[in-house]
Amino acid sequence: MKRLTSMILMGLLAVLMALPAAAQGPEEVSLWFHSGQGSERDELDRQITAFNEMQDEYVIMPLEVPEGSYNDQVRAAALAGDLPCVLDFDGPFIYSYVFSGDLIPLDDYVTDELLDDVLPSIIGQGTVGDSIYSLGQFDSGLSIWANAAMLEEAGVRIPEGLDDVWTLDEFNEAMEALAAIVPDDGYVIDFKFTYDGEWYSYGFGPMIRSFGGDTIDRETFETAEGVLNGEEAVAWGEWFQSLFANGYATATPVDPDADFMEGRVPLSWVGHWMYNDYKDALGDDLVLIPAPDFGNGAVTGMGSWNWGITSTCANPDGAWTFIEYLMDADNTASMANANGAVPSRISALEADERYQEGGDLHIYFLQLTEGVAVPRAQTAVYPTISTVMEDVVNAIARGEDVQRSLDAAVDAIDSAIESLAG
Amino acid sequence: MRLFFQNNLTGRKGRDLLAVLVMGGPAFLLLAIFMIWPFILGIDLSTTNQRFDGAQASDIGTRNYERILGVGIGGLPPKPEVFPDSRPGVGWYLDNQGKADFRWRTRGIDDLDEIWEGLENWRGYEVMSVFSIGSNEYAIFARDPLFWRSLRNNLAFAAFVVPVQTALALMLAILINQKLPGMNVFRTIYFSPVVTAMVIVAVVWAFLYNPRFGLINQMLGVLSIGPFDWLQHPASALPAIMIMSIWQGVGFQMVIFLAGLQDIPEDLYEAASIDGAGVVHKFRYVTLPMLRNTTIFVVLTTTILAFRLFDQINVMTPDGGPASSTATMVWYAIRRGWRESEIGYASAISVVFVVIVLMISLVQRVFVKSESALD
Numbered sequence A: 001m002k003r004l005t006s007m008i009l010m011g012l013l014a015v016l017m018a019l020p021a022a023a024q025g026p027e028e029v030s031l032w033f034h035s036g037q038g039s040e041r042d043e044l045d046r047q048i049t050a051f052n053e054m055q056d057e058y059v060i061m062p063l064e065v066p067e068g069s070y071n072d073q074v075r076a077a078a079l080a081g082d083l084p085c086v087l088d089f090d091g092p093f094i095y096s097y098v099f100s101g102d103l104i105p106l107d108d109y110v111t112d113e114l115l116d117d118v119l120p121s122i123i124g125q126g127t128v129g130d131s132i133y134s135l136g137q138f139d140s141g142l143s144i145w146a147n148a149a150m151l152e153e154a155g156v157r158i159p160e161g162l163d164d165v166w167t168l169d170e171f172n173e174a175m176e177a178l179a180a181i182v183p184d185d186g187y188v189i190d191f192k193f194t195y196d197g198e199w200y201s202y203g204f205g206p207m208i209r210s211f212g213g214d215t216i217d218r219e220t221f222e223t224a225e226g227v228l229n230g231e232e233a234v235a236w237g238e239w240f241q242s243l244f245a246n247g248y249a250t251a252t253p254v255d256p257d258a259d260f261m262e263g264r265v266p267l268s269w270v271g272h273w274m275y276n277d278y279k280d281a282l283g284d285d286l287v288l289i290p291a292p293d294f295g296n297g298a299v300t301g302m303g304s305w306n307w308g309i310t311s312t313c314a315n316p317d318g319a320w321t322f323i324e325y326l327m328d329a330d331n332t333a334s335m336a337n338a339n340g341a342v343p344s345r346i347s348a349l350e351a352d353e354r355y356q357e358g359g360d361l362h363i364y365f366l367q368l369t370e371g372v373a374v375p376r377a378q379t380a381v382y383p384t385i386s387t388v389m390e391d392v393v394n395a396i397a398r399g400e401d402v403q404r405s406l407d408a409a410v411d412a413i414d415s416a417i418e419s420l421a422g
Numbered sequence B: 001m002r003l004f005f006q007n008n009l010t011g012r013k014g015r016d017l018l019a020v021l022v023m024g025g026p027a028f029l030l031l032a033i034f035m036i037w038p039f040i041l042g043i044d045l046s047t048t049n050q051r052f053d054g055a056q057a058s059d060i061g062t063r064n065y066e067r068i069l070g071v072g073i074g075g076l077p078p079k080p081e082v083f084p085d086s087r088p089g090v091g092w093y094l095d096n097q098g099k100a101d102f103r104w105r106t107r108g109i110d111d112l113d114e115i116w117e118g119l120e121n122w123r124g125y126e127v128m129s130v131f132s133i134g135s136n137e138y139a140i141f142a143r144d145p146l147f148w149r150s151l152r153n154n155l156a157f158a159a160f161v162v163p164v165q166t167a168l169a170l171m172l173a174i175l176i177n178q179k180l181p182g183m184n185v186f187r188t189i190y191f192s193p194v195v196t197a198m199v200i201v202a203v204v205w206a207f208l209y210n211p212r213f214g215l216i217n218q219m220l221g222v223l224s225i226g227p228f229d230w231l232q233h234p235a236s237a238l239p240a241i242m243i244m245s246i247w248q249g250v251g252f253q254m255v256i257f258l259a260g261l262q263d264i265p266e267d268l269y270e271a272a273s274i275d276g277a278g279v280v281h282k283f284r285y286v287t288l289p290m291l292r293n294t295t296i297f298v299v300l301t302t303t304i305l306a307f308r309l310f311d312q313i314n315v316m317t318p319d320g321g322p323a324s325s326t327a328t329m330v331w332y333a334i335r336r337g338w339r340e341s342e343i344g345y346a347s348a349i350s351v352v353f354v355v356i357v358l359m360i361s362l363v364q365r366v367f368v369k370s371e372s373a374l375d
Helices: A002-022 A037-056 A069-082 A091-099 A114-118 A118-128 A146-155 A168-179 A199-211 A231-245 A256-261 A272-285 A316-326 A329-339 A346-351 A362-369 A382-398 A402-421 B002-011 B013-045 B063-068 B145-176 B182-193 B198-209 B215-222 B233-263 B266-274 B279-290 B291-309 B311-316 B329-339 B343-367
Strands: A027-035 A060-067 A086-092 A142-147 A266-272 A284-291 A305-310 B071-076 B090-093 B100-104 B126-133 B136-142
Touching: A002 B279, A027 A037, A027 A316, A037 A316, A037 A329, A037 B279, A060 A069, A060 A316, A069 A086, A069 A091, A069 A168, A069 A382, A069 B233, A069 B329, A086 A316, A091 A118, A091 A305, A091 A382, A114 B063, A114 B090, A118 A305, A142 A146, A142 A272, A146 A168, A146 A272, A146 A284, A146 A402, A168 B002, A199 A231, A199 A382, A199 B291, A231 A382, A231 A402, A231 B063, A231 B215, A256 A266, A256 A272, A272 A284, A284 A362, A284 B233, A305 A316, A305 B233, A316 A329, A316 B343, A362 B343, B013 B343, B063 B343, B071 B198, B100 B136, B126 B145, B126 B311, B136 B145, B145 B182, B145 B233, B145 B291, B145 B343, B182 B233, B198 B215, B233 B311, B279 B291, B311 B329, B329 B343
Parallel strands: A027 A060, A027 A086
Antiparallel strands: A086 A305, A142 A266, A142 A284, B071 B136, B090 B100, B126 B136
16 A cells, blocks of 8 residues: 555656656647637637747647636636636626736736727727726627618618618617518517527617616616616617517527528627628628617627736736737738627728728728717626626516516626625 | 345444445545535535625625525505506506516615505515405515525426326336337337436427427427417426426436336236236235335435426526526526625525425435335
């Protein structure tokens, strides 16, 4: 027995001694990223490989983490002290991560030259207090993808820009007109109810705001009472519910992407990430309709996945070298090309025809720069808002009582605020 | 046989103990490391407000338990003749199904007793459900209604699934215990759902239950029944999950019953035949008594599995909906601890959950006292 123990110990020792020897050469920098759409993953893989090959100081060790429970896994890793060096995360979670001390400021690394060429919305999303904590390769675009041929058939007007967006009445009339022409196995508007996680806060928070409500009181950030369950939010809920009750939308789609691409559904409320697939399927019939004005001005979402350096990172210089590489104008451009998002470098944006007047994605550019896009709630309880929005949007779509569902959502958010305050 | 075992046991008690330790040791060790130790840690955590995200934890004594278990009944003001158009902060309103509901938003209201005597007692509680006795209105107030709903759903699930699944398993076991050619094929078919991962089964069934495109509604549509919103309606969501769970799990209990059936000596049936017993009598007086221990085992394990209900929920109705009709205790503990990062509170939920399951198992043991065949 004793001999066996000492043999195991000696073996362990040998392994330990071999480790530093093996670590000679490039320094390893761990990285987590969300497994989003395929073309986005491939492009990131390509950029990581290119980075690893172009220099021999650092080597990036990527790990792909499922998107639906990404934040949960980050939090668990933070508690266990297992966070990677370079962390990819969805914009609004930054307040919670900074509050927990998981991220380090990038102020000492970023140059004015870089910041001058980055979209203000990206800097806004990455800034907490007076420090910048994250940078992203792209910002998001959210509005309605439409099948122009079907809209013309139904006689529905296609807005030109932000000055003539649909009103609530016009939106409702469009629903009615399109319902008359969709095939039997189709419906009018796809809300991507097959998604889980962050989508519901990102996609429907702006709608509530356009009705005059919000997900939290943005003056104090101390309660959601009267905001998420006030008259305006209830009006949104009842209207939204009616879309499902009237059969214009379905809360239980099987393959909504295919429904839109195969011409069974004329409208799709979704973000930029569907652009490439939709474009391949519909070609010139694909048209982007700006976010409607539901009464309190047109509102859409913004912010997307971005990169930060964790406080447990042993090699922040290496992490920054990589982030700086990602933020290179060419790399942001080719990423945006791969996933249909808005590139974060202004120079890349200006060089891209799709974002210019008459381009497919011009609306996204306008929404982001003309103040239609609003960031998600800047609060450390954002993870709870995200969870609660997923519940409440699903509950309302299923036909549950709007007031009771929104009240429950407010209770959950307020109890999280109280619990965080201690 | 019985005598042989007994002599062996009494004759070698000392060596027997050693054998128990050597054979059982690894299992006991694993149990201690992965079950008992975490549970002790969980009890410790349950008295704190520990969170996943960084914030400092402090000892808060039994406050988590007070919140979980805080429940009571209080009087409500009478329903108005005409319901208001806009929803009052505290008061009656009609929900979108035309059902009267009591809204309870106490934030910002200084004195609730001014609205109705006694309401101030329930500040910090939520209205779980309202009911009336005669002309008086009452509400069940709970500090954490979702916990009680989860418990109720768990109990309903167990109350239906345990007897039905056990009976069905016994029936299938008897069916495939016939000595007919090709029986192995049926055994494999009945057992195959068990070896399929629950998550996969749940995904497939979620498609089957799809209200518009699902196979089930389309088949019912041929008979002009439905369509039903299986997983989207509070009344049908839990039953739908029960049916699917029984289908998935019944094969396992069936195999255990099958082993029990094959253990019954053939001469007992022969003797019964000579005494003139028919099929029914043989089943009632030979099969059932001989399967007593098997049945106890099956009922106990099915009960525990029923209370552990989580995978199906997490896939098919991840938000515990509709109207919390599919929330279960394990689902709720994971949601609070993992998604909402309140580890301390979730630990308290888990401790209460373990105590409840333990009590139910003990009560079952008392009712069906096993007479071990080896005694």
